[in-house]
Amino acid sequence: MGRRALRQVDPRIDLSPYLHLAQQLPAAWDSGFFFDQSAPLEIEVGSGKGLFISTEPAARPDRNFLGIEIAAGYAKYAAARIARRGLHNARMISGDAAPIFRERLPSSSIAAVHIYFPDPWWKKRHRKRRIMRPDFLQQIDRVLQPAGRLHFWTDVQEYFEESMQTIAESVRWHGPFPVPIRQPSHDLDYRTHFERRMRLHSHLVYRAEFQKS
C-alpha cells in the first residue's frame, strides 16, 4: 500500500521546541535536553505522520515520549502535530533510530519502545534492512529498564512470525503477551495512521508485547 503526499506544515508553527535533528543532539544523553519534567521515557521508532506520538502523550502526561523518524518530512509533520497540541511531554528526533540506540541511549534508561508497522522491505535481498533484526533487538534489550516493554505491531504476517522467532533467539524477554483489540470511538481513534488504514481496509493486524526480565 503506497503512501500519500504529505500536506504542507504551516510555516507559522514554531517547531524548535518539538523537533531535533539527530546530528545536533548533545554528545552526552540528557533527557532534560528534550523535556522539562523528569519522567519515565518511552520511544517510538518510525513515527510516520505522528498519530501515536501526538495522542498517547496527551493521554499519559506523567510520561515522556520521544519519536524517532528517519524521513525528514514525516519527522517535521509529526512534530507539527505535537506542536499544535502544545504537548510538554512529546518530542521528535529527525534521524535514523539505529545509531541513536547504538551510540546515544544509555543502558537501562527507557521504560518502553514502540514499533508500529515498520517498513517490511519485501524483497529478499533487502530483508537485512528490517528494523526487527538481531542487532537492533539487542540494543532495545540493552536500553530497556528491567520490566521495560516492547510494543510491536505489523500487518505483515511473515514479518511478524519472523520477528517472534528472532526475538526468541536474540533476547530473553517475557512474552509475547496478547494485545486486546479496541473498537475505535472516532475516525482517528487508532494507535497509528497505519493501523487506521489497515483496519479500514479490513487487513489483519498482528500485535505483540514483550517485557524485559
Ligand SMILES: C[S@@+](CC[C@H](N)C(=O)[O-])C[C@H]1O[C@@H](n2cnc3c(N)ncnc32)[C@H](O)[C@@H]1O
Ligand atoms: C510503514 S511506516 C509506519 C509509520 C507509523 N508507525 C504508523 O504506523 O503509521 C514506517 C516508518 O518508519 C520510518 N523508519 C524506517 N526506518 C527507520 C529508522 N531506521 N529510524 C527511524 N524511522 C524509520 C519510515 O520512514 C516510516 O515513516
